[in-house]
Amino acid sequence: MKQLMLGNQALARGLYEAGCSVVSSYPGTPSTEVTEEAAKYDEIYCEWAPNEKVAMEVAFGASLAGKRSFCGMKHVGLNVAADPLFTCAYTGVNGGMVICVADDPGMHSSQNEQDSRHYAIASKVPMLEPADSAEACEFAKKAFDLSEEFDTPVIIKMCTRVAHSQSVVETSPRVEIPAKPYEKNIAKYVMMPGNAIRRHPFVEERTRKLITYAENCDFNRVEMGDTKLGIITCSTSYQYAKEVFGDKASILKLGMVNPLPEKLILDFASKVEKLVIIEELDPVIENHCKQLGLVVTGKDVLPIEGEFSQNLIAEKLGVEVPASCSLDETMPGRPPVMCAGCPHRGLFFTLKQNKCNVLGDIGCYTLGAVAPLNAMDMTLCMGASISSIHGFNKALGQESEGKTVAVIGDSTFMHSGMTGLANIAYNQSNSTVIILDNSITGMTGHQQNPTTGYNIKGDPAGKIDLEALCRAMGFERVRVIDPYNLAECDKVLKEELAVEAPSVIISRRPCALLKYVKHEAPVKVCEGNCIGCKSCMRLGCPAISMKNGKAVIDTTLCVGCGVCKQLCKFDALQ
Amino acid sequence: MTKNIMIVGVGGQGSLLASKLLGHLLLSEGYDVKVSEVHGMSQRGGSVVTYVRFGEKVYSPIIDKGEADFIVSFEKLEAARYLEYLKKDGRIVVNTQEIDPMPVITGAAQYPENLIEKLKAAGAQVDAMDCLSLAEEAGSSKAVNIVLMGRLSKYFDLPVEKWQKAIDECVPPKFARLNHKAFLLGRESE
Numbered sequence: 001m002k003q004l005m006l007g008n009q010a011l012a013r014g015l016y017e018a019g020c021s022v023v024s025s026y027p028g029t030p031s032t033e034v035t036e037e038a039a040k041y042d043e044i045y046c047e048w049a050p051n052e053k054v055a056m057e058v059a060f061g062a063s064l065a066g067k068r069s070f071c072g073m074k075h076v077g078l079n080v081a082a083d084p085l086f087t088c089a090y091t092g093v094n095g096g097m098v099i100c101v102a103d104d105p106g107m108h109s110s111q112n113e114q115d116s117r118h119y120a121i122a123s124k125v126p127m128l129e130p131a132d133s134a135e136a137c138e139f140a141k142k143a144f145d146l147s148e149e150f151d152t153p154v155i156i157k158m159c160t161r162v163a164h165s166q167s168v169v170e171t172s173p174r175v176e177i178p179a180k181p182y183e184k185n186i187a188k189y190v191m192m193p194g195n196a197i198r199r200h201p202f203v204e205e206r207t208r209k210l211i212t213y214a215e216n217c218d219f220n221r222v223e224m225g226d227t228k229l230g231i232i233t234c235s236t237s238y239q240y241a242k243e244v245f246g247d248k249a250s251i252l253k254l255g256m257v258n259p260l261p262e263k264l265i266l267d268f269a270s271k272v273e274k275l276v277i278i279e280e281l282d283p284v285i286e287n288h289c290k291q292l293g294l295v296v297t298g299k300d301v302l303p304i305e306g307e308f309s310q311n312l313i314a315e316k317l318g319v320e321v322p323a324s325c326s327l328d329e330t331m332p333g334r335p336p337v338m339c340a341g342c343p344h345r346g347l348f349f350t351l352k353q354n355k356c357n358v359l360g361d362i363g364c365y366t367l368g369a370v371a372p373l374n375a376m377d378m379t380l381c382m383g384a385s386i387s388s389i390h391g392f393n394k395a396l397g398q399e400s401e402g403k404t405v406a407v408i409g410d411s412t413f414m415h416s417g418m419t420g421l422a423n424i425a426y427n428q429s430n431s432t433v434i435i436l437d438n439s440i441t442g443m444t445g446h447q448q449n450p451t452t453g454y455n456i457k458g459d460p461a462g463k464i465d466l467e468a469l470c471r472a473m474g475f476e477r478v479r480v481i482d483p484y485n486l487a488e489c490d491k492v493l494k495e496e497l498a499v500e501a502p503s504v505i506i507s508r509r510p511c512a513l514l515k516y517v518k519h520e521a522p523v524k525v526c527e528g529n530c531i532g533c534k535s536c537m538r539l540g541c542p543a544i545s546m547k548n549g550k551a552v553i554d555t556t557l558c559v560g561c562g563v564c565k566q567l568c569k570f571d572a573l574q
Numbered sequence: 575m576t577k578n579i580m581i582v583g584v585g586g587q588g589s590l591l592a593s594k595l596l597g598h599l600l601l602s603e604g605y606d607v608k609v610s611e612v613h614g615m616s617q618r619g620g621s622v623v624t625y626v627r628f629g630e631k632v633y634s635p636i637i638d639k640g641e642a643d644f645i646v647s648f649e650k651l652e653a654a655r656y657l658e659y660l661k662k663d664g665r666i667v668v669n670t671q672e673i674d675p676m677p678v679i680t681g682a683a684q685y686p687e688n689l690i691e692k693l694k695a696a697g698a699q700v701d702a703m704d705c706l707s708l709a710e711e712a713g714s715s716k717a718v719n720i721v722l723m724g725r726l727s728k729y730f731d732l733p734v735e736k737w738q739k740a741i742d743e744c745v746p747p748k749f750a751r752l753n754h755k756a757f758l759l760g761r762e763s764e
Contacts, residue, residue: 002601003601004597004598004601004607004609006611029613030613032613033613108612108613109613132608132635161610161635161636162635164610164611164612164613165608165609165610165611165635165636166597166607166608166609166610166611167606167607167608167609167632167635168601168606168607236634236635239633239634239635240633240634242633242634243633243634309634309636309638310634310636310638310641311638311639311640312638321638321639321640322638322639322640322641322661322662323640323662324639324640324657324658324659324660324661324662325657325658325660325662325664325696325697325698326657326658326696327654327657327692327693327696329654329686329692330683330686331651331654331655331686332651332675332677332678332682332683332684332685332686333621333675333677333683334584334619334620334621334651334652334655334675334676335620335675335676335677336585336618336619336620337618337619337620337676338618338619339586339618339619364618367618370676371676371677371680371682372676372680445613534681537679537680537681540676540679540680542619542676542679544679545674545678545679546679546681554673556715
């Protein structure tokens with residue numbers, strides 16, 4: 001049956017059809033929907049793991065046991081999972097094991113623009129890169145065969161435009177794959193030096209075999225057109241190249257981006273007059289071609305930064321782009337903002353009022369950094385808020401201890417905040433850590449996590465008690481506040497900053513977008529009382545604006561959280 | 575020949591249902607279809623774009639500057655923001671609702687005036703209407719997306735029944751009546 005499917009949904013379909021049995025992932029844009037969609041198939045056990053390293057090790061365990069397994073993550077998630085990746089490249093697999101990594105060129109929802117192909121090269125693991133949803137489904141299925149044939153985990157690399165574009169997929173039924181027998185094999189699976197030394201030559205030999213495979217496999221294909229121009233490309237760049245050149249160029253489309261073929265590329269190059277490499281982010285294929293002694297055009301004209309598009313490729317390669325209309329007008333930007341009723345807003349307002357240094361983390365609450373709150377000093381990676389505040393306070397001592405906080409969400413805390421907190425408990429800095437517990441993984445679109453009490457299917461699950469956890473780690477001061485209550489936030493923050501001991505404040509209130517959260521009636525403006533002082537505007541709530549010198553509430557957005565009322569000295573907000 | 579429809583608006587306005595409906599309809603008409611969306615952080619009240627492309631064979635999932643046959647905008651400023659994506663003779667179907675972005679709310683910028691006139695002066699064919707009022711008339715302010723689809727349907731050589739069938743296949747049955755009303759209000763209003 002023909003259906004429109006997101007690339008991520010199609011990849012999940014491929015997992016299903018290939019008989020995959022176990023999926024463990026941590027959400028991250030643009031990879032999240034693979035696992036959400038896989039969870040809709042009852043034949044696959046699916047879970048959200050606390051982080052990507054755990055997820056990959058779960059998938060490895062399932063593979064070791066003999067079943068086909070999968071883990072999915074965004075590009076930066078693979079940094080976290082790099083440790084198991086590099087060594088399961090040595091052990092190889094029992095049941096097929098497939099890893100999805102989704103890159104985010106253009107950084108629609110990411111903190112950097114790293115190119116995951118480097119991981120495939122560095123870990124010596126094959127990597128497939130689909131260019132649309134049909135390929136995502138097909139490659140996922142073939143990846144398991146490849147994994148079992150070559151005794152290796154296989155990475156499928158997605159990017160935002162493949163992951164989040166819908167295109168036509170032809171589905172087929174699931175094939176049940178019998179589990180491979182589990183057999184104890186110390187030499188293969190116990191990676192201590194004596195065994196790992198013997199596995200490394202296997203890895204090198206496997207790469208040589210995979211290069212031979214890449215020369216003729218159906219992941220790579222040549223589409224001959226005009227031979228004046230030859231293009232080597234992969235992923236969504238292939239689609240842009242076809243859009244611009246059609247059959248006015250010959251194309252070598254690489255679906256297997258590690259290892260790269262040699263003869264296939266040299267043969268293609270010999271048939272065309274000029275060779276152009278079109279690839280987003282780093283010059284991986286380009287450098288490979290240069291090593292083969294080919295003269296190519298690539299990053300000398302195309303950018304390393306950002307996403308490509310058909311016009312960008314046309315412009316850089318001297319093809320005319322369509323004319324367009326334009327307005328001679330400066331448009332105010334529309335950056336993303338914390339939602340109306342977001343529980344993080346009251347807390348960040350309090351941090352701003354107290355002129356705190358705020359070491360931030362990854363989540364919706366990173367939006368605390370934007371105007372008018374501007375209440376964040378640093379965001380690096382998952383968990384860095386807590387580890388960094390310890391370093392910051394150790395460096396500055398009393399100069400920073402009384403005015404510096406770390407802020408981290410509940411899911412991010414479970415992901416990699418706990419180890420940082422253990423360091424504070426162990427090496428004792430006078431640090432104040434605020435866990436923003438909105439009872440969900442918010443930014444990626446509401447995934448459950450170990451603190452919510454529900455699993456990926458929404459069924460009751462184990463629930464980690466944050467207060468008990470922090471106390472067990474040795475924190476004697478653990479306070480819980482409601483971020484809708486500004487006076488309470490301010491009082492507790494001041495107390496915990498003043499005290500000479502490490503402390504944890506849990507700012508607890510569920511995400512206002514959660515379906516089960518009951519909203520109050522929208523706030524009403526009493527126009528007679530409003531003097532237009534704009535005090536309420538300091539919150540940066542998208543539901544409040546000023547019209548003709550008076551506050552106006554957008555009743556379609558306001559959820560009646562009442563934080564603005566606490567700022568109005570004239571009783572104008574009711 | 576590939577046709578391009580850009581759907582633009584503010585995160586949370588319901589553009590994903592509009593693109594789902596179009597994708598469904600166009601696929602059932604036998605076209606190759608690609609729909610590209612943005613998820614994640616930019617959805618949080620930010621400017622959002624969805625691309626819908628259809629034709630015999632569609633390659634790129636995105637629409638570039640000067641390529642859009644239609645821009646369907648949930649909000650006036652967003653229509654203007656993406657004007658340069660419109661083809662020379664392209665059409666803008668726009669909800670005249672104004673939603674202040676944060677720089678306007680904080681006073682750092684002004685919401686531009688007379689945008690519809692300016693869009694027309696720039697050479698765009700503009701079909702502007704108050705879709706929010708029509709959606710409320712149909713029974714829910716959330717039906718702006720379907721009002722806009724009703725309006726867009728005027729410019730397609732497809733029987734109205736096919737659009738209605740696509741609505742039935744894309745919305746929960748309990749909202750079907752409301753959405754059919756919203757669709758017809760959008761299609762038939764002056």
